Amino acid sequence: MQKEKPAVLNFNKEVTGMIYGFVFRPDQPPERVSSQQVQETYQDIHHEQGFIWIHVNLNHAMSEKWLKKHFSVGDAFFEEIREGSRSTRIERLDDILLAVLNDVIFHPEGTSDETSTLWLSCHQQLVVTARHKPVRLIERLFKRLEHLNIGSPTELLVYLLEEQEALLEQIVRRANQYVDIIEERLLSHHVKKNRANLGRLRRMLLRFQRLLAPEPTALFRLFNRPPAWIAPDVVQDLRQFAEEFSVVLNDLIALTERIRLLQEEITSRQMEQSNRTLYVLTVITVLALPINIVAGFFGMNVGGIPLANNHHGFVLLVVIVAIFTLLAGWYAFKRRDDN
Template sequence: MGDAIDRRERPPVKDWMSVLIFDGRGGVRKLTDEEETQPYSVPQKGFVFISGNARSPDFKVWLREELGDFISDMISVPSTRTRCVVMEDKAMVMLRVPRPNASPEDVGRQLLSLWLEKGKVIVSSELNIPEFLGVAQWQASHHAPLSPADLVARLGLRAADRLEPLIERLGDNLDSIEEGLMLDRRHDVRAKLAHLRRNLISFRRLIWPQRDVLNTLEIEDLSFFTPRDRVRLREASSRSARLGDELQALSERAVLVHEQILDTRAEQMNKTMLLLTAVTVILMPLTVISGVLGMNVAGIPYADSPYAFWIVAGSLALIGAALFVLMRRVKWL
């Protein structure tokens, strides 16, 4: 063979684990059943990729035998934190990606736990990693990752690919909310906007840590990282950062819509208070006059006149009409 061969003890191929050999030149192959009893060989520039089911007890046992109790526990124990930990010349990376067919209302995050070292990548996840990465397309196009760091960058890009349409749907939902606000459907808008803002917070908690993990991995001094690897990680980080910027822009728009709702409510309340004040101003002198004339004492003018009631009622109506016209002229009504 053209490249030097690194002989390794091959882990058993089971239904709970998949082993892929990357040749470092764009090629990838999966170990077949015939190779199960034979040691596999990894080209000097290539690496082996082992992915297993995080729920499988057999895979957890294999992890303990391969990496030891401490590292295997870090990889296999479920975690809610996206992070990157470097130990000597090795690294552990935790990523969280949306589940397949997720919706903005129910992202359903799934964990990817990766162990990176020279010539080897181990992934523990409930996801079907070969399918998630599109290994079949890599085999057909001969465009597989060239290094472990390149593989991590591809994982970050795949996660971003799942997030991007969800973020676009969030943007469409915000457009619908703004349209509803313009059509004066405020009773529906407030609840939808509150739900959207909660989704935006959830997405930001998902995308920003992923960017930080890729940035951290890029700047770490790992001997098997090449300048090209760091460029690839930077590209994946930039993609995550761009999605984060879109989320930030949506969050700012949501804040503006919320402020517009508050302004609209305040304006409506001001109009209501102005109307009530105007009615009070009109009725107050009428109430005073009618109250004075309604005193139960002697000496009330025209108390015995049969036309007094209509004269007083007409006078009150004229005074009220005059006050109304005055308020219309000063634009209080």
Template sequence: MTPKALINAFRIDHTGKGVALSVDEFATSIPSTGDGEYIWVHLDWMEPGVAAWLSRIVGLDASIVDALVTRATRPSVLFYDDGYSMNLRGVNLNNESDPADMISVRIWCSEKLVITLRNKRLYAFDDIRASIEANTAPPVSDAFVLTVAERLVFRIDDEIHTRDEKFDILEDLIDDTPISECKTLPLRMEIMDVRHRLSRLRRHIAPQRDALIKFVTEKPGWSDKTHKRRARTLTDRVTRLVEELDSLRERTQIANDSLMAIESERMNRTMYWLTVIAGLFLPISFVTGLLGINVGGIPAANSSWGFWGVSLILAAVVAFEVWLFKKLRLI
């Protein structure tokens, strides 16, 4: 394992105090731990040598190593005799990044060792390091995993709440859009973008909910019953987030239907008035077309008042049509 692959490592005791460890201490073996202590190793799984270190030094099975360093992952949890592996997702809050491009977090946890892997910065681990500096780190490995999961879900919750507030503003814009103005296309494009982002978030959060449910129901043993209650509470929170995502997606569909209705109404009005205008001009178009044929016998063809006479007749026809349309409530 190269020095660049190791982001940080700490030996943490049951009081929450942590001591930093160097990469040299992991060259040939995992450092020893005393009673009530465990080691947290944080790695960049994209760096070379990580898979080999996990296999040779940590002694993990090849299937576990593959689950921790493979590129394509989905949230899941797998239990083994000496520990469990967990894959989770967190929103991408790095600069010039889309939060919906969620970052994969891979975890191996045993009683004395927690290994976390990621390929981009996640603020959840900044929270853990801050707690170590304050001597309030999670006292046992199970609590550490739960804390990471809680910090990931906390920021997912913030992101969904932000999306919800932005969509409230978008709905107000839709409600204020006059039928007579053609402003629906930009709003529809924005709704499509929101729906696409929500779908990408849900694609990872729904499996994350299932993984946490499995974590609660199938974990062989808990170091403390409070940890199981924390896991259950976290599962309920993620379930609520999935429901909020589904609700938001339904709202985007309703908003899109509203814009489609506005466009349809505007088009219907336009077609209606075109039909009315065509109906008004149809009789006079017929008359002018009939008088315009190149044959003899056209009445008043050589008369000086012929044009004005025909114009007055056509004006009378139009006036009669307007009166008739109003009587029939067509206009």
């Protein structure tokens, strides 16, 4: 997992927990600033066009106090971080947009996955993103920032949402390829291992669906009652995002159903193999039954054992055992054909 490459900070001056700070102005490339500069710019940005983006590390002890003191970031944002659900959603809190996004690293053959959560507070002229662990969504945004031509806080939000949609689409594509390989190996001798891999993959995809799929209720509330400062075309972009995400989710649901059917097929094959093994053992037991019975009778240490003085007694016993063994074998195979 690639890590974010934060700026080299002078900790004698930089004690705010800010990782990135950018000022966006019309027709100008984004300008990267320090925490002191971003505080000064925020005082004047209300009288100008443009907005500020601040990305902070929540592990830093001063980040929450610094944001509350110098910027219009209320307690609700940090309460949501501490107590709220980590599944993806976008909702309106008064005149602010609150978004929760997730980043995952998918290893089809791994036993675990890595996840990180990004919280976003979107004001009319201020965007605050916060995380505990590095988030690749922000890393990619930082690398492409100069070429994206982002002109408003909502455009930044829409970009991050589209990146998460692309992430889920990539996961579904890679999972499909992995399932294709297992499906091709279905007739091999590794059925048990394939079934275990499919079960683990299915649980992982269901977890990704819970984390990455946006909550529809909060999204529909936002569509019906967006903040006044959000342009209608931005609401339309969000609607388009929701439609595209629903297509990816349908693909994910279809994939999990395909995995379930493969698991049932593998289970059926295992049961058939077990039944065949049990049948072979049953036939062996039936074929050995006549000779065991005869050996038991003639092994008794009592008088009056037949054929004891007959020179052809052993041959007669072999013929008798062979006849009963053939009859038992015929009956066993006849029962198999009837089934």
